[in-house]
Amino acid sequence: MKNEMEIIFDALSDNEGFARVAVAAFITHLNPTVEEMADIKTAVSEAVTNSIIHGYGNLRGYGRPGEKGEECDEANPGKVRLRCVLDKNILHIEVIDQGKGIEDVEKAMEPLYTTRPELERSGMGFAFMEAFMDDLEVESAPGQGTKVRMIKKIGVGGWIEHQC
Amino acid sequence: MGQIAAEDFQIIDNCLLIQLPEEIDHHGAGFICECADRYLVRKEVRDVVFDFGRTRFMDSSGIGIIMGRYRKISCFGGKVYAIHVDRQIERIFRLSGLNKIVEVLES
Ligand SMILES: Nc1ncnc2c1ncn2[C@@H]1O[C@H](COP(=O)(O)OP(=O)(O)OP(=O)(O)O)[C@@H](O)[C@H]1O
Numbered sequence: 001m002k003n004e005m006e007i008i009f010d011a012l013s014d015n016e017g018f019a020r021v022a023v024a025a026f027i028t029h030l031n032p033t034v035e036e037m038a039d040i041k042t043a044v045s046e047a048v049t050n051s052i053i054h055g056y057g058n059l060r061g062y063g064r065p066g067e068k069g070e071e072c073d074e075a076n077p078g079k080v081r082l083r084c085v086l087d088k089n090i091l092h093i094e095v096i097d098q099g100k101g102i103e104d105v106e107k108a109m110e111p112l113y114t115t116r117p118e119l120e121r122s123g124m125g126f127a128f129m130e131a132f133m134d135d136l137e138v139e140s141a142p143g144q145g146t147k148v149r150m151i152k153k154i155g156v157g158g159w160i161e162h163q164c
Numbered sequence: 165m166g167q168i169a170a171e172d173f174q175i176i177d178n179c180l181l182i183q184l185p186e187e188i189d190h191h192g193a194g195f196i197c198e199c200a201d202r203y204l205v206r207k208e209v210r211d212v213v214f215d216f217g218r219t220r221f222m223d224s225s226g227i228g229i230i231m232g233r234y235r236k237i238s239c240f241g242g243k244v245y246a247i248h249v250d251r252q253i254e255r256i257f258r259l260s261g262l263n264k265i266v267e268v269l270e271s
């Protein structure tokens with residue numbers, strides 16, 4: 001059985017939570033373990049945040065109680081596309097932006113490599129996607145946007161079981 | 165939902181205790197850093213304790229928050245501690261090497 005969903009949303013930090021909760025809701029009927037769910041949510045959050053802050057340069061987190069800054073009006077109006085396909089218990093996720101793209105993908109994927117240390121970024125985003133998902137592919141070129149593809153098998157138990 | 169507020173920051177002796185929100189992502193991280201840094205410029209604050217007791221979700225933005233505060237206080241001999249750390253957050257600490265600069269206290 002195949003099941004597919006796609007959402008397109010503005011590249012604003014407000015939507016980071018929305019995106020990962022949407023994916024979580026999409027897969028709940030498969031009864032993923034707590035760890036699988038956390039892994040997927042973190043990976044989605046990393047990819048979506050990258051599109052927002054690196055792809056489109058919408059840097060601010062607007063997470064202030066009751067405040068909508070004018071940054072919102074000045075924000076890059078770009079969109080992030082999030083596509084999920086469930087093929088039995090295999091989840092395929094694509095996070096796509098039309099932002100500025102990545103010059104050297106291999107280098108960008110190295111742990112601790114970041115182009116924005118001044119924004120309190122740690123350069124661990126791709127490392128987490130890689131660690132938490134079964135497969136990760138990044139397609140990007142300057143001016144061409146970025147496409148992140150991730151795969152995770154759900155319902156195989158997690159690292160917890162293996163550890164004990 | 166789950167936003168950080170003034171009462172989530174407390175100074176106890178030489179320690180700034182930060183009660184982190186339910187979800188730590190880029191959206192809320194900037195505000196947490198700003199608030200924390202307002203306390204860190206005070207002379208009496210040496211160490212920082214991050215309390216993850218309420219936290220259900222964290223991504224790499226949490227690493228940035230902790231590393232950034234660590235850089236600000238370590239040159240004055242300050243240390244960073246974490247309490248109420250669950251398995252997922254512990255794993256994120258290990259993957260990022262953060263466990264080398266943060267002391268996780270058993271609670
Ligand atoms: N969608 C994207 N568009 C343009 N550049 C990107 C995109 N995603 C990642 N990058 C580039 O790759 C680098 C590494 O990304 P990664 O997520 O690993 O670290 P980070 O975002 O800098 O920090 P962290 O995710 O730990 O907060 C980024 O600093 C950025 O230069």
Ligand SMILES: [Mg+2]
Nearest residue numbers: 046050125126
């Ligand atoms: Mg990132």
